[in-house]
Amino acid sequence: MKERWEIILSGVGGQGLIVSGSILGEAATIYENKNATLTSSYGTETRGTFTKSDIIISDGDIYYPEVMKEDAVLALAQVAYNRYVGSLDEEAVLIYDSGLVEDVKASRAKQLGFPITDIARELGNPAVANIVALGIIVKLTGVVSPEAVVKAIEGRFIKKPRVVELNTKAFNRGMELVKD
Amino acid sequence: MEQNRRIRFIQGNEAIAEGAIAAGARFYAGYPITPSSEVAEVSSVRLPQVGGLYVQMEDEIGSIAAIIGASVAGKKSYTATSGPGFSLMQENLGVAVMAEVPCVIIDVQRSGPSTGLATKPAQGDVMQSRWGTHGDHGIIVISPSSVQDCYDLTIQAFNLSEKYRTPVIFLADEIVGHMREKAVLWEPSPDQIINRKKPTCDPKDYKPFKPDEDGIAPLAAYGSEYVFRVSGSTHDETGFANSKPDNADRFIRHYTDKIEKNKKDIVILRRFNLEDAEYAIVTFGCSTRSALEAMKIARNMGKKVGVLQLVTLWPFADDGVRELCRKVKGVVVPEMNLGQVIREVKRVNENNIPIVGVNKVNSEAITPFEILAGIEEVER
Numbered sequence: 155m156k157e158r159w160e161i162i163l164s165g166v167g168g169q170g171l172i173v174s175g176s177i178l179g180e181a182a183t184i185y186e187n188k189n190a191t192l193t194s195s196y197g198t199e200t201r202g203t204f205t206k207s208d209i210i211i212s213d214g215d216i217y218y219p220e221v222m223k224e225d226a227v228l229a230l231a232q233v234a235y236n237r238y239v240g241s242l243d244e245e246a247v248l249i250y251d252s253g254l255v256e257d258v259k260a261s262r263a264k265q266l267g268f269p270i271t272d273i274a275r276e277l278g279n280p281a282v283a284n285i286v287a288l289g290i291i292v293k294l295t296g297v298v299s300p301e302a303v304v305k306a307i308e309g310r311f312i313k314k315p316r317v318v319e320l321n322t323k324a325f326n327r328g329m330e331l332v333k334d
Numbered sequence: 335m336e337q338n339r340r341i342r343f344i345q346g347n348e349a350i351a352e353g354a355i356a357a358g359a360r361f362y363a364g365y366p367i368t369p370s371s372e373v374a375e376v377s378s379v380r381l382p383q384v385g386g387l388y389v390q391m392e393d394e395i396g397s398i399a400a401i402i403g404a405s406v407a408g409k410k411s412y413t414a415t416s417g418p419g420f421s422l423m424q425e426n427l428g429v430a431v432m433a434e435v436p437c438v439i440i441d442v443q444r445s446g447p448s449t450g451l452a453t454k455p456a457q458g459d460v461m462q463s464r465w466g467t468h469g470d471h472g473i474i475v476i477s478p479s480s481v482q483d484c485y486d487l488t489i490q491a492f493n494l495s496e497k498y499r500t501p502v503i504f505l506a507d508e509i510v511g512h513m514r515e516k517a518v519l520w521e522p523s524p525d526q527i528i529n530r531k532k533p534t535c536d537p538k539d540y541k542p543f544k545p546d547e548d549g550i551a552p553l554a555a556y557g558s559e560y561v562f563r564v565s566g567s568t569h570d571e572t573g574f575a576n577s578k579p580d581n582a583d584r585f586i587r588h589y590t591d592k593i594e595k596n597k598k599d600i601v602i603l604r605r606f607n608l609e610d611a612e613y614a615i616v617t618f619g620c621s622t623r624s625a626l627e628a629m630k631i632a633r634n635m636g637k638k639v640g641v642l643q644l645v646t647l648w649p650f651a652d653d654g655v656r657e658l659c660r661k662v663k664g665v666v667v668p669e670m671n672l673g674q675v676i677r678e679v680k681r682v683n684e685n686n687i688p689i690v691g692v693n694k695v696n697s698e699a700i701t702p703f704e705i706l707a708g709i710e711e712v713e714r
Contacts (some may be wrong), residue, residue, distance in 0.1 A: 176514060180343045183516035190343065192514035196453060218627035218702050219513055 157214060159297045160221040163287075164206035164237065165230030167196060174284035175207040177310060178291075181302035182211045184309070188298075191219035204233050211297050226295055227263075228287050229255060230270065239263075249290055251283070266294075268331050274324060282324035289328020300329060338521035346484040346510040347372035347414075349517050350440055351380060353488030354412050356522055358529070359438070360386035361411035363400035365393050365419060368452045369508040370442035373414035394419035398426040398439065405430075405437045406564055408555030410492055414440035417459060418449060420466070428467035430501040431589055433564035434543065434551065436530055438491045440504040442511040443619075445697045454697035455508035457619055460674035463503045464648045470586050472593025474502045474600055475648040479622035481515035487645065493528040494600060498592055499550050505647060507670070509620035509699055533560060543585075544571040549592050594649050602645035603654045607633065611640030613709055614662045616655065616679055618644040621668045621700050628705035639709060644675065656682040659689075664712030668692035668700045688712045 161178075163171040172194055179190040189212050196205040208221045224242055229235035229250040235258075242248055242263035250258075252267030268290060274283035285307075292303055304322055311317040344352075351373050354362075362377040378388040387404075391397040394415055401411035415423065420441045430437055443459045445451035459466075463475045476491050478484045488504060495502040533540050533552040542562040545551045551571075554560030563573040568585060570576035593600065607629060608614060617625040622643045632639035642658055644651055655678070659665060664687055667676040676691045683689055692708040694700045 176343065179514055179516075183343045184341050189516055190514075192343075193509065194512065215626075216515075217623045217630065218699075219509070219515075219623055220699060220701075222702075 156225075157212060158216070159209075159211040159295065160223060160225050161209045161211070161291065161295070161297070162206055162221055162224055162227045162238070163209065164204070164228060164234035166202055166233065167205045168202065169230050170281060170284035171205065171207050171228075171230070174288045175209050177285075177303060177306045178209055178211070178288060178298065180306040180309065181298045185302035185305045186298055188213055189216050191216050193219045204231075204237070206234065226291055228291060230283065230287065231255070232257060239265075247294060249287065249294070251287075266290075270328075273327060273331070277320065277324055277327060279320060282321060285321045285324040286328040286331075289325040289330075290332055292325075293329040293332040300325070340519045342517050342519055343514055344481060344517055345372055345512055345514050346478065346481045346506060347442065347512065348376045349481045349484035349519070350414070350488050350504065350506065350511075351376035352519050353485040354438065354492065355380055355384055355386070356485070356519070357410065357489040357492035358527055359410040359412050359492060360384065361401065361404035361409045362386070362413065363389045363391050363397045363404070363411070364413040364415065365391050365397050367416045367419050369444050369455075369511050370414040370416045370440060372511070373440055373442070394422040395426060398423040398430070398437075401437045402426065402430050402433070402435050405435045406433070406553070406556050408557070410436070410496070412438040412440065412492075414442065416442050416444045417446040420459060420462065424462075424466040427501055428469060428471070429566045431467065431471045431473070432566050432568075434499040434553070435501065435564070436495040436499055436553070438488070438495055438502050438504055440488075440506060443505065443507040445695070451697050453508070455620060455670060455699065456695065456697065457507055457621065457670040458674070458695070459505060460647060460669070460671065463505050471589040472500070472591070473648055474498070474500060474593060474646070475505050476502065476602075476645060477505045477619040477647050478510050478645075479619055479643065480510065481513060481517040483645075484510065485517050485519060489522060489526070490602075496528045496530045497550070498596065498600075499530065499553055500593065505619065507620045509623075537561070541571040542573045543569060545588070549588075549595075597649050597651070597653070600646060600649060601651045601654070603651055604643040604645055606641040606643070608640035608642060608658070608661075610638050611662055612638040613640075613664050613666070613712060614658055615639065615641045615666045615668065615705060615709075616644065616658070616675070617641060617668055618647055618675060621670060624700045624702050624705055625668060627702035628709070631702055632706060632709060637709065647675070650678045652682050655679055656684065659683045659687055660685060662687065664688040664690070666690050666692060666705060666708040666712060668694075668705050668708065670694055670700060
């Protein structure tokens with residue numbers, strides 16, 4: 155098992171990346187007794203401009219809470235994709251929304267495109283694109299167990315059973331998108 | 335899971351609000367400002383649940399005035415702000431010093447001066463927290479470096495505030511305030527909580543500014559049978575204005591001495607790998623995280639690097655830093671400002687060892703690699 159996982163969730167404000175990052179952090183810390191940090195960079199606008207969250211997950215202490223070497227990057231917008239496509243190395247995986255990122259470029263990183271937001275729409279709400287993406291990330295990396303994520307979803311939306319159901323469905327759908 | 339111990343994945347600002355409530359605070363008055371607003375948000379929900387009161391004020395001048403009032407009425411009280419609001423609070427901070435009113439002021443630092451970059455971090459309020467209000471006085475300033483610190487040290491801030499009858503400044507920053515991290519919210523036992531001394535004398539004999547043998551005067555509550563006066567004017571033991579030179583001299587020295595002469599009790603330092611260190615990083619707040627990462631990388635390279643974290647910024651840890659400067663060959667001081675703490679480190683550097691600042695004011699966190707470059711500089 156890797157000692158330190160470094161993951162970036164990027165897109166534009168309003169896509170729920172801090173929520174999905176928090177669910178990942180809760181899964182790691184509350185349900186798997188690991189350490190995790192989540193730091194976000196955002197503008198003064200609430201929606202529409204570039205935003206990213208850095209998530210570090212480790213069995214040991216986490217000092218510097220920002221990503222130094224990306225293991226996985228999620229890009230849910232062209233502006234986010236453009237930011238990372240050129241700078242990642244071979245060991246990183248770049249996951250992008252193929253319905254939103256139209257201009258795909260060459261990268262040293264392994265690139266995987268999925269119609270994330272379209273799938274979320276099919277499930278009934280484009281707002282769960284962040285959770286579909288979380289399923290992809292967890293399946294690809296194994297950074298936390300799927301069970302811990304489901305528990306974190308249940309814990310976070312404890313008073314809203316329908317929200318739990320939709321998000322769990324979105325998470326499982328994301329997992330299924332990744333072929334073994 | 336034990337009932338009195340909750341593991342949460344929350345922001346530093348949320349942990350500050352939870353820490354305040356765990357410490358017994360029951361009154362918040364404030365004016366929301368990025369990057370401190372979550373302290374207000376969580377307090378507005380949580381305080382009413384525990385019988386407390388949350389008030390959103392018209393501005394920061396009113397906010398600190400309200401918490402001073404609530405505190406003399408007997409409730410532990412606090413406010414949270416950032417640079418622009420902290421500037422507005424400076425005059426009434428002096429009132430809290432002069433009237434010896436326990437209260438906790440949380441400043442989640444952002445890039446300044448003025449409005450600056452509202453969502454971006456900085457550590458530029460170090461000297462303002464020490465000297466921002468006019469006149470000689472002592473002050474306690476505590477700086478957290480993790481979400482757990484935000485909880486634990488907020489409790490400590492209230493304890494010191496109550497013990498020394500003084501405002502305490504909790505000097506956080508955008509990185510620590512907004513970062514989400516694992517925190518254990520533990521329920522303090524009664525012996526882990528300090529409450530202000532109350533008078534036991536006959537109400538007609540009560541002198542609100544007459545120190546006991548420990549140097550601190552008991553504080554009655556407004557609305558009780560003890561009737562007393564507090565104001566911003568220089569006063570004597572009775573609380574009434576007194577302009578005699580010997581009285582002014584006594585009280586102004588008292589405001590400084592009650593803090594500076596109790597450093598042993600107040601100051602918290604954390605030492606990492608300093609036993610065999612040849613070079614040290616002296617750090618505080620968010621930069622501690624970069625410093626510890628730099629230490630880890632340097633140790634892997636075979637360099638004997640240690641870290642001294644100033645959890646308490648003020649009163650300054652003269653003895654601890656002086657001792658460090660006697661032991662190591664060089665010191666690096668990373669700060670997200672142009673060099674505020676480094677002045678204090680240099681002040682106690684008796685052997686004139688090399689001291690290098692790593693200073694960054696572009697709104698981005700100092701990286702471990704920038705600190706490593708600083709270490710290379712002192713090695714030369």
